[in-house]
Amino acid sequence: MEITSLAPFLLAAYLLGSIPSAVWIGKLFFNIDVREHGSGNAGATNTLRLLGKPAGITVLLLDFLKGLAASSLLLFVESIEPGTQDFRKYQLILGLCAVIGHVYPVFAGFKGGKGIATLLGMVVGISWPVALLCLAIFIGTVSLSKYVSLGSMMGAAFSPIFVRFIYGADETFFLYFCLAIAVMVVYTHRANIQRLRAGTESKFSFNKKPEITKN
Numbered sequence: 001m002e003i004t005s006l007a008p009f010l011l012a013a014y015l016l017g018s019i020p021s022a023v024w025i026g027k028l029f030f031n032i033d034v035r036e037h038g039s040g041n042a043g044a045t046n047t048l049r050l051l052g053k054p055a056g057i058t059v060l061l062l063d064f065l066k067g068l069a070a071s072s073l074l075l076f077v078e079s080i081e082p083g084t085q086d087f088r089k090y091q092l093i094l095g096l097c098a099v100i101g102h103v104y105p106v107f108a109g110f111k112g113g114k115g116i117a118t119l120l121g122m123v124v125g126i127s128w129p130v131a132l133l134c135l136a137i138f139i140g141t142v143s144l145s146k147y148v149s150l151g152s153m154m155g156a157a158f159s160p161i162f163v164r165f166i167y168g169a170d171e172t173f174f175l176y177f178c179l180a181i182a183v184m185v186v187y188t189h190r191a192n193i194q195r196l197r198a199g200t201e202s203k204f205s206f207n208k209k210p211e212i213t214k215n
Contacts, residue, residue, distance in 0.1 A: 006090065009077070013070035013094040017101025017118055020108035021062035022047045025055050030212055035111060037212065038202075042105075043113030045148045045204065052210035060117050063102065067121025070098030088126050089173045095122030096177075103188065114188045116152045119181065123159070127174075133162045146203035149192035156185035 022042040026034040030051055038046045044063060048056025071091045074080060080087050099115040099122065123131040138155035142148055159178040163171060186193070195201035 006077070006093070009073045009094055010097050013073060013097035014101040015106070016066050016070050017098030017115075018105035018107045018112075019062070019066060019101075020105045020112060021066075022059045022113060023105075023108045025059060026051060029055065032212060041113050042108065042111070043115075044117055046113075048206075048210075049202070049208065050210060050212050053206070055210075063113070063115075063117035064121040064124075066102065067095055067098050067118035067123075068125045069121075070118075071095040071122045071125030085171065085173070088171070091126045092122075092174065092177045095119075095126065098122060114152070114185070116155075116185070119156075119185075127163075127166070129166055130159060130162045130178075134159050142204060146205070147192075147196065147201055148204045149189050149201060150196065153182075153186055153189055156182040 020042055022034050022044070026032050026047065032050075034047055034050055035042050038050050040046070044056050044060035047059045071094055073094050074087060074091050075082065077090075080090060099118050101112075102115040102118040103112050104110045105112040120131060120135065123134065134155040137158045138151040140151075141154045142151035145151070156178075159182060160175055163175045163178050167174060192201060
């Protein structure tokens with residue numbers, strides 16, 4: 001299958017990823033732009049910290065669904081059989097478009113979040129065992145360290161190992177893709193790394209009161 005024939009699906013995946021749930025929820029219900037407060041990140045963690053549990057969980061679910069929906073668009077392409085290597089390869093490409101859309105959303109001035117929840121949704125749509133193992137690493141790291149940024153980087157870093165363990169040496173595209181994603185996640189968290197080294201990174205607490213209340 002030619003990648004050019006996927007153009008409409010690639011655009012749809014990017015537009016799905018570009019839906020700025022954190023920005024829209026913040027502006028609609030709290031009259032603020034979450035990118036101007038806290039960490040400045042338009043994602044679930046910053047939304048939870050600023051606006052509280054309902055808003056944070058809603059953003060998390062919506063961002064997750066963006067990745068899941070984007071990677072599932074390939075189900076509408078009848079020429080590729082689900083479950084094959086080619087199917088996973090094109091799923092990865094579509095999912096990546098959604099992640100790029102989340103990081104650089106056309107609907108929010110190309111200033112979005114880091115794409116972790118969208119990335120997880122994409123991986124769930126492609127391989128739920130890999131996603132489950134990465135999620136376990138994330139939860140374990142955050143539980144021990146209280147740093148969401150560190151958990152995100154650790155989960156991404158272990159993803160190539162899990163792909164190799166589950167699929168063996170044959171799934172090279174998935175493996176190299178996860179390696180590239182791990183590098184991208186570390187890059188997008190470079191400011192967090194500086195704060196971790198300086199000891200100024202904010203620790204996660206699910207029970208912490210929101211910094212901003214509804215108007």
